Amino acid sequence: MSESRDPRTRVIPEATVARLAVYLRVLTGLADAGRASVSSGELASAAGVNPAGLRKDLSYLGPCGVRGVGYAVPALRERLARALGVEQSRSCVLVGMGNLGSALAGYAGFGTRGFSFVGLLDADPARVGDVVGGTVVRPVDDLEEVVAEHGVTIAVVTTPAPVAQSVCDRLVDAGVRSIVNFAPVTLQVPAGVDVRQVDLSVELQVLAFLDQQKGVQVVGEQVVLP
Amino acid sequence: MSESRDPRTRVIPEATVARLAVYLRVLTGLADAGRASVSSGELASAAGVNPAGLRKDLSYLGPCGVRGVGYAVPALRERLARALGVEQSRSCVLVGMGNLGSALAGYAGFGTRGFSFVGLLDADPARVGDVVGGTVVRPVDDLEEVVAEHGVTIAVVTTPAPVAQSVCDRLVDAGVRSIVNFAPVTLQVPAGVDVRQVDLSVELQVLAFLDQQKGVQVVGEQVVLP
């Protein structure tokens, strides 16, 4: 139940993992530009974080820089990719080929970031057979088959909200252990399954709140607090 | 520069604000179902959080429940909407009408959640003039005009990565203070402007990392940590 205190197993905080992914993106850009090395200050600036925090994040992977010089771009890039588990491409399925699903499936950037959609599923027969991003859309009934076929463990849900939970249940039963959910519902999953919720409405409402706070200070427009 | 310590102004943590938006979504569903009251336990279960944490979140708004009974659904819903600043609809602009931008602009759910896209902008002349979700797409050159026209303070960026920063700069110059960015780049903004980054690649990579960790525990496959 409790995590082992094994000092050899460095536990990496989830917040750090998310930032490592950002560093990896920045490093890929630097590598494409032909840069050989970077300092923590420059990397931190490009990633929008504190330099000391960045160094601490990287230190979870063990020493990977050279003092007085900085970090070797290609080596650090590969090390981050290995730590994140995207060294070789990982297979994903995407359920729900509406506008949003089609947009995600057609985005070429995932291939270069270590992910490939091996299954695109939709319940609408009119959409089945379409080719999006080089993959053919299959009926949602093939869900279990596709997951088993490729040993998929990661799924993206872009279905309408009312069916998201049932799709999620089927995915979990089929063996999927990690889900990104774009439907505006909170998915109920058993322990051991990770869900990351992406909800534009929530993002907008957080901004609206911050905006409102700023509005009081900047504009001076009266805002009645009950 | 520093926040005022005014005891009347309850400072609400950003993490709490994000959860309040989730509670609001759940409450709207309950209201549509005709429910009159809810307990913190039921709300917390539906939102996927701890009941005690939920009560603490709500307590930032002041007492809003009845002991021994629970929370009145319509009253709490309205109170949350007011706290988040989405009591009346807020105007937003969306820049970049590719697949993703079109998907977001066409999603009807934002209207019911207090947001309306009063401006849809794209650099491609072939897309200008299209009607998405009832709004006509205008050239990106109209950006400053549209923002000023409606007093827009919130923007959504769904452009290709290379132009996201320049679009962001123009938005900020035009007066936008809150931005949701879907482009896979870290936007540089002056102080006082809030950016919320949404990056599916990052979400997937975090899941890949967690997935990999689970794989070590379950499968027992050796993973060499240098």
Add this chain to the structure above:
DNA sequence: CGGACTTTGTTCCGACGTTCACAAGCGGTT
């Protein structure tokens, strides 16, 4: 009318994350 049960609101505490500041180490230079 009083007591007991239910549910909220609050307080306390432990853990986590972030930041600052300093020591350690490497390269370049004289």
Add this chain to the structure above:
DNA sequence: AACCGCTTGTGAACGTCGGAACAAAGTCCG
């Protein structure tokens, strides 16, 4: 070969966040 400047890596303090236990308060029932 030794020194100096630069950058990494780490240790410690601070603030924040999340969870659990407890007290307050209102309702329902006998």
